[in-house]
Amino acid sequence: MRVANKAIYDSVKYNLGSISEELNKANEIVTTGKRINNLSDDPVGLTQSLNIRSTLASIEQMGRNISYGNSWLTTSESALTSVQNIISDTKVLCIQMANATIGSDQRSSAAGTVQNMLDEIVSLGNTDVAGNYIFAGSKTDTVPFDQDGTYNGDNNAFAIKISKNSTVEIGSDGEAVFGTVFNTLIDLKDALQSNDVGGIQVAMGDLDGHFEDISAKISDVGSKMNRMEIKDNILQDLNFSNTERLSKIEDADIAEAIMNLSAAELTYQAALASSSKVMTLLTLVDYLK
Amino acid sequence: MSSIGMVLNIATTALSAQQYGMGVTAQNIANVNTEGYSRQNPVLVAKQPLLYGGLLLGRGVDTEQVSRSVDQLIENKLMQEKSNMSSSSEMEKYMQVLEGFFNENSGTSISTMVSEFWNGWYDISNNPSGVSERISLYEQSVLLSEQFNALGTDLIQLDTDLTGAVTSGIETINKITHEIAKVNGQIVSMEANNVANDLRDKRNTLVSELNEYLDVKAFEQSDGSLTIVAARGCTLVQGNSDYELEMGGTNGDRVTWQNSSGSYVDITNYLTNGKLGGWLDIRDEIIAKNQLDLDALAKEFIWSVNQQHSQGVGLEGFSSVTGKYAVTNPGSAITSSGLSYQDKVDDSSKTFNIWLFDTDGDPYDADTGTTGLQGNPITITVTSGMTTNELVTAIDNGTGVQASLDSQNRLNISIDTLEIATLGSLAFSDDNSNVLAAFGINAFFTGSGSGDMGVNDTISLNKNVIAAAQVGSDGTMASGDNNNALAITDLQSATVSISQWTCDRVNGNTQGSIISTIEDYYHFMVGAIGIVSASVSRDRSFGEMMVNELSTIRDSISAVSLDEEMTNLIKFQHAYAAAAKLIGVADEMLNTLLELK
Numbered sequence: 001m002r003v004a005n006k007a008i009y010d011s012v013k014y015n016l017g018s019i020s021e022e023l024n025k026a027n028e029i030v031t032t033g034k035r036i037n038n039l040s041d042d043p044v045g046l047t048q049s050l051n052i053r054s055t056l057a058s059i060e061q062m063g064r065n066i067s068y069g070n071s072w073l074t075t076s077e078s079a080l081t082s083v084q085n086i087i088s089d090t091k092v093l094c095i096q097m098a099n100a101t102i103g104s105d106q107r108s109s110a111a112g113t114v115q116n117m118l119d120e121i122v123s124l125g126n127t128d129v130a131g132n133y134i135f136a137g138s139k140t141d142t143v144p145f146d147q148d149g150t151y152n153g154d155n156n157a158f159a160i161k162i163s164k165n166s167t168v169e170i171g172s173d174g175e176a177v178f179g180t181v182f183n184t185l186i187d188l189k190d191a192l193q194s195n196d197v198g199g200i201q202v203a204m205g206d207l208d209g210h211f212e213d214i215s216a217k218i219s220d221v222g223s224k225m226n227r228m229e230i231k232d233n234i235l236q237d238l239n240f241s242n243t244e245r246l247s248k249i250e251d252a253d254i255a256e257a258i259m260n261l262s263a264a265e266l267t268y269q270a271a272l273a274s275s276s277k278v279m280t281l282l283t284l285v286d287y288l289k
Numbered sequence: 290m291s292s293i294g295m296v297l298n299i300a301t302t303a304l305s306a307q308q309y310g311m312g313v314t315a316q317n318i319a320n321v322n323t324e325g326y327s328r329q330n331p332v333l334v335a336k337q338p339l340l341y342g343g344l345l346l347g348r349g350v351d352t353e354q355v356s357r358s359v360d361q362l363i364e365n366k367l368m369q370e371k372s373n374m375s376s377s378s379e380m381e382k383y384m385q386v387l388e389g390f391f392n393e394n395s396g397t398s399i400s401t402m403v404s405e406f407w408n409g410w411y412d413i414s415n416n417p418s419g420v421s422e423r424i425s426l427y428e429q430s431v432l433l434s435e436q437f438n439a440l441g442t443d444l445i446q447l448d449t450d451l452t453g454a455v456t457s458g459i460e461t462i463n464k465i466t467h468e469i470a471k472v473n474g475q476i477v478s479m480e481a482n483n484v485a486n487d488l489r490d491k492r493n494t495l496v497s498e499l500n501e502y503l504d505v506k507a508f509e510q511s512d513g514s515l516t517i518v519a520a521r522g523c524t525l526v527q528g529n530s531d532y533e534l535e536m537g538g539t540n541g542d543r544v545t546w547q548n549s550s551g552s553y554v555d556i557t558n559y560l561t562n563g564k565l566g567g568w569l570d571i572r573d574e575i576i577a578k579n580q581l582d583l584d585a586l587a588k589e590f591i592w593s594v595n596q597q598h599s600q601g602v603g604l605e606g607f608s609s610v611t612g613k614y615a616v617t618n619p620g621s622a623i624t625s626s627g628l629s630y631q632d633k634v635d636d637s638s639k640t641f642n643i644w645l646f647d648t649d650g651d652p653y654d655a656d657t658g659t660t661g662l663q664g665n666p667i668t669i670t671v672t673s674g675m676t677t678n679e680l681v682t683a684i685d686n687g688t689g690v691q692a693s694l695d696s697q698n699r700l701n702i703s704i705d706t707l708e709i710a711t712l713g714s715l716a717f718s719d720d721n722s723n724v725l726a727a728f729g730i731n732a733f734f735t736g737s738g739s740g741d742m743g744v745n746d747t748i749s750l751n752k753n754v755i756a757a758a759q760v761g762s763d764g765t766m767a768s769g770d771n772n773n774a775l776a777i778t779d780l781q782s783a784t785v786s787i788s789q790w791t792c793d794r795v796n797g798n799t800q801g802s803i804i805s806t807i808e809d810y811y812h813f814m815v816g817a818i819g820i821v822s823a824s825v826s827r828d829r830s831f832g833e834m835m836v837n838e839l840s841t842i843r844d845s846i847s848a849v850s851l852d853e854e855m856t857n858l859i860k861f862q863h864a865y866a867a868a869a870k871l872i873g874v875a876d877e878m879l880n881t882l883l884e885l886k
Contacts, residue, residue, distance in 0.1 A: 004328075004848030005321050007841055014837045018830075039388040040826060043819030050393060050400050050812040057404035058781070061411045068415045132416065132769065138758075140769025141418050156761075158769050160415050164782050167775065284855040 005283075012275040019268050026261040035252045045249045052246045058164070059239050065160050066232050072129050072158075072170040073225045077218060079127040079134075080177070084214045086117050086124075087207055090185065094204040097192060104195040111192035118185040122147060125174055134158070135174035144174040149182025151175040162231050168224055177217050181210045293882075295346065296875045302349030303868035306333055309352045310861040317849045317857075325494035327359040327847040329486055357486045360846050364493060365507075367839040372500040372562040374832030379567035381829045383451065384822040387575065390443045391815045399440065400811055402433040403590075407781040413757045414774035418604065423752040427744065434734065434742045437587050441739035444580045451572040452542045458502055458565050459534040459544060465499045466517065466531040473514040474529035480513045499525075504562035520559035523548065544569075558794040569794065575821060578792040581800075582814055584738040585788035590807050591734040591742060592630055592726065593780050598733040599717060599725040601756030601773030602766055606646055606714030609703035613729030613745060614737075616698045619677040623724065626677050629737035630727040636673050639722035642666035643702070644760045645689045648713035652764030655688060660711070664764030671722040680724065690715060700728040718760040731756065782806060 028037050036042050036049070096102065097110050125135050125145040136144035136153030144153040151174055158171030184206040191199025310331045320326040332355065336348040393400060409426035416422050472492045479485040492515060496507050499517070505525065508516045517526040523546040525532055537545035537553050544560060545553040557573075560566050617627030623634050644666045645653035652664025667687035671680070677694065684692035689708045693701050704712045717731055725731060729745075733755070736742040747754055758770035784804050792798045805813070 002845045002850060002853075004844040004850045006848045007844035009322075010840060010844070011837070014833070018833075038385070038822070039391060039393070039815060039819030040384070040822035041819075043816045043823060046393065046819055047812050047816030050815060051809070054400060054404050054808050054812075057401070057408060061408040065411060065415060130416075132418070136769070138767040138770040140767075142768075154761075154765065154767055156767070156770070158771070159775075160771070161411065161775060161778060165779075171769070284852045288855060288859070 008278055012279060015271055016268075016275060019264070019271050023261075023264040023268050026257065026264040029252045029257045030254070030261050033252055033254065034250055036250055042249075049246055049249045052242050052249070056239065056242050056246070059235050059242065062161075062163055063232065063235055063239075066162055066228050066235070069160055069162060069168060069170040070225065070228055072134055073221050073228065075127055075129050076134055076170075076172065077221045077225070079124045080214055080218045080221065083121055083124050083178075083181075084211065084218065086120055087181070087211050087214060090114065090117055090188070091204060091207045091211070094188065094200055094207065098197055098200045098204065100197075107192045107195050107200075111189045114185055114189040114192060118149075118182065118189065119147070121178070121181060121185070122149060125149075125178055132158075132171075134171045135177060137171065137173045137175075140171065145178075145182075148186070149178070151178075162228065168227065170224070172217075177214075179210065179213055180206070181214075184210060293875055293878050295348070296878075297872060299347065299349035300868045300871035300875065302336065302351065303871070304865060306331070306350045306352050307861045307865040307868060311858065311865070313355055314854050314857045314861060318851065318854050321849040321851060321854075325497060326490055326849070327357040327486070327493075328849045329355045329357055331355050354484060355486055357484075357489065358847050359493075360843070363839065363843050363846065364497075367836065367843055368497045368500040369504075369562075370832060370835045370839055371497060372504055372566075374829065374836050375501040375564050376562045376567035376570070377825055377828035377832050379454075379564045380571055380825045381822075383447070383568070383571045384575070384818075384825050386447060387571075387579070387818060388822055390440060390447075391818055393815060397432075397436065399433070399436050400808060400815070402429070402436055403808055403811065405429050406433050407778060410774050410777045413755065414771040414778060417757040417771040417774060418768040420752070423755050426755065427748060427752055430733070430744045431749075434736075434744055437583070437739045437742045440583060441580070441587075444576055444583065445740075448572055448576050448580070451568045451576070454568050455542075455544065455565060455572075456536050458568065459536065462499065462502050462525075462565075463531070463533045465495055465502075466525045466533070469495045469499070469515065469517060469526045470529050470531040473526065476513045477529070485513075500563060502563045503560050503565045519546070520556050520561065521554070523554065523556055573794045574792045575818075577798065578790050579814070579818065580739075581788075581790040581792070581798065584740075585790070586807065586810055586814070587739040587742050588629075588737050589785055589787045589810075591736060592633060593783070593785055593807070594734055594777065595729070595732040596633070596723060596726040597773065597777050597780060598756050599731040600641075600720045600759065601731075601776075602644075602716040602718070602758050602760050603754040603756050604758075604768055605751075605753050606644075606716040606766075607702075607731075607754070608714055609701065610715075610730055610747070611695060612700040613732050613735040614699065614727065616677045616694070616700075619681075619694055619698060622674045622676055623671070623680060623727070624674075628727050630723075633723045634671070634727045635722050636671045636675055638670055638672055640668050640670050641720035641722055641725055642668050642718045642760075643684070643687060643690055644716045644718060644764055645704070645712050646714045646716070646764075646766075647711055650713070650766070653689060653712060654764075658688060662765075666718065666760075666764065669724075671724050700730060702730060716760050716766070781808070 029035060036046055039046055093110060093113065097107050122145045126143055127134055132140040133142065133144050133153070134140075136142050138156040138158050139153045140158055142152050144151060146152065153174050155173045155175060157169040157173050159167045159169045161167050184203055187199060188203035190196075191203060310333070313329050313331045317328050320328075332353045333350055334353045336351050338345040338347050392398065406426075406429055409422070409429045412422045413419070413426055469492060472488055472495065476485045476488050476492065479488065496505070496515070496517070499505055503519055506518045508518070510516060510528075514528050515526065516524065516528075519525050523532070525534075532547065535545050535547065535553070537543050538555060538557075543555050544557045544565070546556050548554055557569060560569055614628050614630065616623075619626065622636070624631050624636055628634070644664065645655065646664075647653060647660040651660045651662065653660045654664045655667045656665045667684075667690060669680070669683050669687070675683075677700070681692045681694060681700070684690060684702060689705050689712050691703050691705045695701050702715065704715060717725055720726070729735065731754075732745050733748065734742060735745050757774035758766060758768070759772045760766055761770075784806050786802045786804050787807075787810050789801050789803050790798055791801065803810070
């Protein structure tokens, strides 16, 4: 085939152009460390990575929700444990005060102790996390219990989401949790003041019931915390596996990328060397004198 | 005398023929780098011999013509491939711009912002009475809306830029066709005697340039002129006349051609290949589709959030609330009233509730007309074919509440001015008719597309109306209620039917739909842009390769090789010297004769 002078220059231009395009691409992958630098580099991989990133953002949010929920549940647990201790202390007091050897003035001074215990339980019922009352149902900005135990909250326990489709009640309907414990204490206090041993015995029986109820509630909170912990572990696993998948899709295999870059470099140098030879080749003109 | 004179004559023809040959060689050498130049060869023929003394005697040499080394088939194929390549290389450029708009490798991408929007609602559901969560969600939503707006504007700008490119493209086309017509005229007049090689090369180059802009067919007429026809048989050049293309159509963005009867024909959709074809493909298929899809996405996103939000209540109710969507005809059925979301309204006797509260926030019992710890709502039933005016009347009839259309035909619902002393606020719930969201009452977003999406200004003025709660069935409200916020977070994984467009320049735009979540739809959209872009890049690099191959073939036939020309130069030089020698010998012979005395 005839080779025209113009064809030599044109082909040098075309070949150097396409090799430097390859070199540039290889260099981009090495310098960014990413396989996908433009949408068109791997559209399918990109769509997957977008989905994973959105999943990761959700996982992170669920993690925040769980740790927020945990702070409520831990506070509930410790408040309820204190309530349980007070109830059990009150029961001990009842047993002492029901004894026939106890005099009326000892009983009436014990009434003061019961009042303190009542105040203590009311204050535990009004426990809050960062200003939100945890035993007020969904009326989280309302102080749930008055001094006499009157309930001001509502019966919808405060719940949050810990996954796309499951919610957990982290707050409680205070009325259901505390039941008639306030009335029992008030009755007990009255019985002590009026030296009514029968009344003390009735209260003693009621306190057993309350103790059981609060215990049940504590184990309920405990099981929720357990559920949260399991969920949290799952989330951490998911986070790990998704991050790994994302990296597999998006990140370049550096060793491979550098190999490709070196290969492209070598091709480019060879092309430059051969092009410069072809272009400086003498023509017949140089030999005619 | 005759035979020596003849030698002189023959030598003279040889001298001029070799000189001519040198001239052609010089022309070839001079054009070694000229694009589109075809090397020329003098075609030498022996002159007609003469019968002399009973014998035939040669009369020398003649340059019959100067031929061009050209294969028109290859030239045509090359033009066609160049046309393909310039189409895909223009498309590639604009696809890269488009890819940039949807760049997902940054924190300000729509998909990141949508994720953060939902997370904002989760934060509110964790702490419904919190102020900072509300402000953060609001800011997040404004950024998201602005991002949609910016993307919408970028697409419109790209559309305008492409129309600009098409406009300047047809100016260039008109210049080229004008030039071709002129060259046609010159060729016809020159070729009465000889083949106008250089003019033909020039015309070929012009046709090739024209092909880079649009796909044309060229036919050579018997008089040597070239007729050029573009899409749909519209003639651009005939003889020495050219017919211009013009921008036309209502928006001035269509390519039109004036036919022989003087009327303009829109040929936009029939222009394929060339830069023009590439620009139009990007503008009318790819940009158009992405604009429509982005709008469809924004529309459905706005709707699903509003639909849930409008049924909730914030930390406080409204004393008066005005919808964000206007009707064009209050007298016609709501479902055909001109509301942006009229097709979402269900008027098969579905209902919504309006709750009233006294100044202390206690619910009002619409059944008994008293306030207390519990209340009952005013329930509005949306009957089949109900008009906006009828709806206004139905709400207005409720005790303690009044309704009207404002000057822009937007629905306003307020506490009755007569009851304002006792009743403080109102709220909404349980809307299965979708009327509240369709009128934009208690809406979160405003607008119905990517361009006009925004956050309701009622919310920007008072973050407390972000509706994280729902009014209880007994009319009670609690600041810690997060039921509506939780319902909104459900939307993140809810699938909805979203329009999806197919845009084709010949068949027009067709609307389909897919069932998908908001996020998946967007991810799919971005992926699709990447796929188109990748395939356009492949086309470009294939086209480039084809052009390179064909150019090599073309050059092997037509381009100049200096080695060859040098050889020719020496060939002609030696022949010239020999012819000169011939004259010298003839001269000597004549002298010999003349010296005979």
